[in-house]
Amino acid sequence: GESVGLHLPTLSVQEGDNSIINCAYSNSASDYFIWYKQESGKGPQFIIDIRSNMDKRQGQRVTVLLNKTVKHLSLQIAATQPGDSAVYFCAEISTTDKLIFGTGTRLQVFP
Amino acid sequence: NAGVMQNPRHLVRRRGQEARLRCSPVKGHSHVYWYRQLPEEGLKFMVYLQKENIIDESGMPKERFSAEFPKEGPSILRIQQVVRGDSAAYFCASSPAGSSYEQYFGPGTRLTVT
DSSP states (O other): OOOEEOSOSEEEEETTSOEEEEEEEOOTTOOEEEEEEEOTTSOOEEEEEEETTOSEEEOSSEEEEEETTTTEEEEEESSOOGGGOEEEEEEEEOTTSOEEEOOOEEEEEEO | OOSOEEEOSEEEEOTTOOEEEEEEOOTTOOEEEEEEEOTTSOEEEEEEEETTEEEEOTTSOSSSEEEEOOSSSOEEEEEOSOOGGGOEEEEEEEEOTTOTTOOEEOOOEEEEEO
């Protein structure tokens, strides 16, 4: 079946360092991926997306990399700030238009 | 603020009672999605609706759960005869027609069954 999963449940980084959050997916037919940020008590917030015809996409302080060969996604956050502390989810759009989420990685930023 | 609105934000029900969760989509959005999130887990798809039509309910339990999105008014997720295992956060998302990748999420309803 389809599944999206993450390697690390918790990531602790020092303020100012770069963060890398990883995600593996199993459906090689997926053509659209999204990273969401979820702060405590709130709904998921869109960060960045990428289509399967791309390897890399950059936003403000964030970069998503897609490796279709090994079915792997990563989210890179540059100069991590305390406000980046949250749970991060990768998700894919299924062929039936629903989002399939991974289990999440908690990012903790220390001063 | 024209974002997705959900109410109530917190809902406490005793076992056997009914829970009704409401979702008002972004103005102009005709598609609504419901997801359930257990503590420390990702969101799990439940149901996808358009106005007056259920598109995909493959994630919805077959019993006690129902959803609607009427022509007028909010989308409703209804859970009858709640059990403790129904305790979770329920999120609604909405998208414009033909743009399921543009799902905007509401703040969620946290259901606690005692």
